[in-house]
Amino acid sequence: MKSLTLQAVLKGIKEYFLMFVGMIFYAFAWIACIIPANGTGGGATGLSLVLCAAMENLFGVRIDIGTMTLIINGTLVVVSVFLIGWKLGVKTIYCILLLPFVLNFFQSGLPAFQQWLIDRGSLPVGSVSVFGNLDPILLVIMGALISGVGIWLCLVQGGSTGGVDIVALVINKYHPINYGRVVIIHDSAVILASLLVGNGPDTVIYGFLFTIVFSYTTDALLLGNQQSNQLLVISRLHAEIADEIARSAHRGVTMLQGQGWYSKQPTQVVMVMCRKRETNDMLKIIKTIDPGAFISVTSVTGVYGKGFGMIGGGMFGGHTGEAKKK
Numbered sequence: 595m596k597s598l599t600l601q602a603v604l605k606g607i608k609e610y611f612l613m614f615v616g617m618i619f620y621a622f623a624w625i626a627c628i629i630p631a632n633g634t635g636g637g638a639t640g641l642s643l644v645l646c647a648a649m650e651n652l653f654g655v656r657i658d659i660g661t662m663t664l665i666i667n668g669t670l671v672v673v674s675v676f677l678i679g680w681k682l683g684v685k686t687i688y689c690i691l692l693l694p695f696v697l698n699f700f701q702s703g704l705p706a707f708q709q710w711l712i713d714r715g716s717l718p719v720g721s722v723s724v725f726g727n728l729d730p731i732l733l734v735i736m737g738a739l740i741s742g743v744g745i746w747l748c749l750v751q752g753g754s755t756g757g758v759d760i761v762a763l764v765i766n767k768y769h770p771i772n773y774g775r776v777v778i779i780h781d782s783a784v785i786l787a788s789l790l791v792g793n794g795p796d797t798v799i800y801g802f803l804f805t806i807v808f809s810y811t812t813d814a815l816l817l818g819n820q821q822s823n824q825l826l827v828i829s830r831l832h833a834e835i836a837d838e839i840a841r842s843a844h845r846g847v848t849m850l851q852g853q854g855w856y857s858k859q860p861t862q863v864v865m866v867m868c869r870k871r872e873t874n875d876m877l878k879i880i881k882t883i884d885p886g887a888f889i890s891v892t893s894v895t896g897v898y899g900k901g902f903g904m905i906g907g908g909m910f911g912g913h914t915g916e917a918k919k920k
Contacts, residue, residue: 609751613689617696619744625700627737630723631730633800634788635808636781638666638757644784647791660697670760678767685753693755730800738804742811749816781805822897823873827864827880828852829887836864838879843872867897
């Protein structure tokens, strides 16, 4: 059993705090932007909006969004445990339990704060949100950006808000299907279902706009955190280049056996993986040693191993991030 060190405790506190901040961003985006714009979206939160509206329209029962989110995610967790066993990580359970409380807090607190801003003249009378009478499309885009940042903060710490992730996990138990396809089908169904509870076509349009911007924001942030470059260098001074990269840039170097097809002479190809931000430094090192070196730079989506990302993360309780250099 691994001993618990102060460093490990501080790291854990940091991870759970960042997931807490991520949930605040995500919940604030829905309550302050998406709902005032009469928008919607996918996932458990979007489904909660539809079901809350249905319960109020059909039975006159008003349920808070956070409470409905907890019911949905709780049901999915129980079903997944019975069907596929316990495969959810502690961080995912933490986010699932935290999100409803944050949603309910903002749903009850933001209207009062908005009225306070109106009373002191900071917002015009009749403002639809804490941002005033901002155009609904701008509100939806802002909400998608803010919620995308929130989910990104959770994902990079190894957390997940459950919802469609759990659905995909259960479906793949019985029928292998691409995760992206599950998300598209689920989110589209939820957005279109908003028409059944009295919403108009504008809500559907806002819903798809939110989904597109939200997905792009999250993907861009995740790729920005992981994106790296692969350098292939062909030079007669390959040994000197490899030594200098290892010494000054502190990056591992791999030598590949090659052959010049025109000259039929054997050669060594220097292969280096580095972060995008380190690429210019690598090029300077190479050009300083051999200005005539032939260099190929290729963008790669993710690199895993020492000095890069750790394999794992997401709803299963692992985590991503930089491996600690020794």
